[in-house]
Amino acid sequence: MAGKVVIDAERCKGCGLCVAVCPKHSIEISTESNKNGYYPARATNVDCTGCSRCAVICPEGVIEVSREEASRIRAVAATIRTEAAGLVEKKG
Amino acid sequence: MGTEVMAQGTMKTVFKRTSVMKDCPTHYCPGCGHGIAHRLVAEVIDELGIRERTIGIAPVGCAVLMYNYIDVDMVEVAHGRAPAVATGMKRTNPDKIIFSYQGDGDLAAIGTAEIIHAAHRAEQLTVVFINNAVFGMTGGQMAPTTMLGQVTATTPEGRQSNGQGFPLQISEIMALLPGAVYVERCALSGVQRIQQTKAAIKHAFELQIEGARGLSLVEVLSPCPTYWRMAPGDAMKWIEDHMSKVFPIGRLKG
Amino acid sequence: MAEAAIMAGCDAYFGYPITPQNEISAYMARRMPEEGRVFIQSESELAAINMVFGASATGKRAMTSSSSPGVSLMQEGLSYMAGAELPAVVINVMRGGPGLGNIAPSQADYFQATRGGGHGDYRTIVLGPASVQEMADCMPLAFDLADQYLITVMILADGVLGQMMEPVSLEAKPRRKLPAKNWALTGAKGRPQNIVRSLWLADGALEAHNNKLQARYREIQEKEVLCEEYRMEDAEIATVAYGIAARIARSAVDRAREEGIPAGLIRPITLWPFPSEQISRAAERFPVFLTVEMSAGQMVEDVRLAVSGKAPVLLYGRPGGGIPTVDEVLDRIRQLTVHGKQTVA
Numbered sequence: 001m002a003g004k005v006v007i008d009a010e011r012c013k014g015c016g017l018c019v020a021v022c023p024k025h026s027i028e029i030s031t032e033s034n035k036n037g038y039y040p041a042r043a044t045n046v047d048c049t050g051c052s053r054c055a056v057i058c059p060e061g062v063i064e065v066s067r068e069e070a071s072r073i074r075a076v077a078a079t080i081r082t083e084a085a086g087l088v089e090k091k092g
Numbered sequence: 093m094g095t096e097v098m099a100q101g102t103m104k105t106v107f108k109r110t111s112v113m114k115d116c117p118t119h120y121c122p123g124c125g126h127g128i129a130h131r132l133v134a135e136v137i138d139e140l141g142i143r144e145r146t147i148g149i150a151p152v153g154c155a156v157l158m159y160n161y162i163d164v165d166m167v168e169v170a171h172g173r174a175p176a177v178a179t180g181m182k183r184t185n186p187d188k189i190i191f192s193y194q195g196d197g198d199l200a201a202i203g204t205a206e207i208i209h210a211a212h213r214a215e216q217l218t219v220v221f222i223n224n225a226v227f228g229m230t231g232g233q234m235a236p237t238t239m240l241g242q243v244t245a246t247t248p249e250g251r252q253s254n255g256q257g258f259p260l261q262i263s264e265i266m267a268l269l270p271g272a273v274y275v276e277r278c279a280l281s282g283v284q285r286i287q288q289t290k291a292a293i294k295h296a297f298e299l300q301i302e303g304a305r306g307l308s309l310v311e312v313l314s315p316c317p318t319y320w321r322m323a324p325g326d327a328m329k330w331i332e333d334h335m336s337k338v339f340p341i342g343r344l345k346g
Numbered sequence: 347m348a349e350a351a352i353m354a355g356c357d358a359y360f361g362y363p364i365t366p367q368n369e370i371s372a373y374m375a376r377r378m379p380e381e382g383r384v385f386i387q388s389e390s391e392l393a394a395i396n397m398v399f400g401a402s403a404t405g406k407r408a409m410t411s412s413s414s415p416g417v418s419l420m421q422e423g424l425s426y427m428a429g430a431e432l433p434a435v436v437i438n439v440m441r442g443g444p445g446l447g448n449i450a451p452s453q454a455d456y457f458q459a460t461r462g463g464g465h466g467d468y469r470t471i472v473l474g475p476a477s478v479q480e481m482a483d484c485m486p487l488a489f490d491l492a493d494q495y496l497i498t499v500m501i502l503a504d505g506v507l508g509q510m511m512e513p514v515s516l517e518a519k520p521r522r523k524l525p526a527k528n529w530a531l532t533g534a535k536g537r538p539q540n541i542v543r544s545l546w547l548a549d550g551a552l553e554a555h556n557n558k559l560q561a562r563y564r565e566i567q568e569k570e571v572l573c574e575e576y577r578m579e580d581a582e583i584a585t586v587a588y589g590i591a592a593r594i595a596r597s598a599v600d601r602a603r604e605e606g607i608p609a610g611l612i613r614p615i616t617l618w619p620f621p622s623e624q625i626s627r628a629a630e631r632f633p634v635f636l637t638v639e640m641s642a643g644q645m646v647e648d649v650r651l652a653v654s655g656k657a658p659v660l661l662y663g664r665p666g667g668g669i670p671t672v673d674e675v676l677d678r679i680r681q682l683t684v685h686g687k688q689t690v691a
């Protein structure tokens with residue numbers, strides 16, 4: 001399951017705590033500073049599982065995490081819905 | 093049924109900034125524990141659905157500007173007096189949820205009498221006590237919770253017990269008071285620690301919501317990278333390896 | 347005083363034991379719970395005033411009472427309430443000072459009350475009742491003034507008034523039309539968050555805030571002065587006194603009149619705002635003023651400011667809990683006339 005992390009680069013103060021706690025080491029410190037002069041963290045999202053460890057430890061609360069639902073479950077659920085709808089029409 | 097079926101599944105947000113935190117940057121130093129602690133308090137208020145009947149009290153210290161960050165009715169009070177102000181508020185507004193958020197200078201130095209007597213009277217309050225072992229706002233002076241040997245602006249040779257006394261263990265003291273119904277010491281020194289801290293803060297608020305007859309206090313060991321003169325990551329480690337030996341983490345009561 | 351406070355809708359009383367005002371807290375301890383209201387004996391006067399701060403910040407009517415040393419501990423709180431524009435009522439039953447002093451009556455906290463013992467430019471309205479009836483009447487007035495001007499109203503009584511027994515009629519008085527307390531902390535339901543604070547860090551913000559407070563104080567000075575004149579119409583010697591000292595001066599004036607000496611009394615009831623105008627006008631007519639105080643002389647300075655040199659302002663003051671007697675005051679009045687119309691200090 002892939003995850004995605006979005007870090008508000010302008011509000012990040014580059015404390016590096018998220019970089020330290022990310023189990024997949026997929027967050028790094030950017031080489032360009034933001035307008036406040038901090039070098040913010042940057043999510044590469046490589047192997048990110050959406051575990052949210054980075055967001056939990058972020059002192060600025062500027063990390064948003066999303067995670068991809070298991071795609072197979074979604075597909076199966078969708079087919080059931082379409083069949084049920086079909087049955088209703090035939091009976092109705 | 094709004095979720096369209098996409099070829100490879102949908103992205104679901106699993107962590108988002110709570111709306112109880114106002115959408116603005118904080119003035120805190122990079123890696124400061126206050127930012128985390130504020131967020132935990134805000135998330136707890138959000139999850140318990142009490143934003144509209146909560147009144148918060150900001151201390152004098154780094155967190156004096158808390159009212160700029162937490163979107164509930166708030167008041168900023170004189171240094172150390174928060175528990176007395178909270179008492180005046182709670183007694184005249186028993187239906188409101190009153191919390192005070194204080195640092196170690198505010199609560200354990202100038203405000204010691206107030207916190208002891210608020211518990212002594214079994215006031216039905218929630219107190220979040222941030223212990224970062226130093227006076228942050230005024231430039232890193234010794235706090236009552238500064239540890240032996242710890243260098244601060246006013247203990248240049250490291251705190252010596254003769255003349256500068258011993259680190260003050262607030263949670264242990266508070267646990268002795270019958271009027272304190274729940275006392276727990278937590279830390280912000282890691283993801284799991286932070287989750288425990290949030291659970292403790294939530295429990296402290298729940299007790300007040302349920303009308304528990306007494307005061308809840310959660311002591312939070314919190315990093316101050318600037319005045320510990322450490323990088324944020326090292327400060328977190330210092331809490332885990334050193335501070336938690338002087339201030340044992342755990343639930344002391346209730 | 348306490349019952350009048352309850353009738354005025356006082357929601358909460360916070361206090362700490364100190365002679366000579368323990369009767370108020372003892373009474374409140376019994377009556378407030380009966381009314382389903384809040385009574386707390388706090389751990390210190392410092393805590394008491396901050397409890398008042400808290401209750402007031404949520405829009406409640408709150409009060410405390412103490413005596414001189416205790417009121418000294420409240421000065422920080424008073425400054426914070428002034429900065430945060432919070433209404434409150436504080437009773438100071440003054441006793442001999444400085445330091446632990448004694449428990450005899452005194453008026454030596456006049457400066458502290460009228461100038462503000464806390465930090466920063468701020469004022470509190472200060473009332474000086476001279477009878478038990480007036481002390482009772484002061485309570486509804488104090489709460490109304492506090493709510494109207496978002497200010498602390500301090501009532502200066504003294505050890506004598508505190509212990510006196512006098513008939514009192516306690517009818518409920520209609521409240522003034524008061525502004526709604528939209529600023530109060532009641533939980534941000536259906537409205538943006540309210541913040542009560544005295545911290546103004548932004549550039550120029552605190553100065554602007556001060557100017558707003560000063561404008562309000564000027565309005566109080568214009569509208570809320572209370573002063574009583576006694577036998578002043580044909581007087582040639584004006585005594586000035588408040589509280590118990592005024593009762594003594596009043597008797598001395600009567601005695602002086604019996605001896606043909608045309609004396610009169612100006613009795614400020616609001617010590618701040620001070621009746622400077624009345625006294626300044628009186629200074630056009632009177633060759634001499636005698637201020638009578640139970641202190642080393644504090645209100646005398648306000649009288650001198652008001653008279654501003656038009657006439658000599660003398661003082662008969664007894665500090666440290668000393669109570670001037672009628673004879674002593676009368677003797678001073680006599681001295682002022684022995685030297686003929688031109689009076690000599």
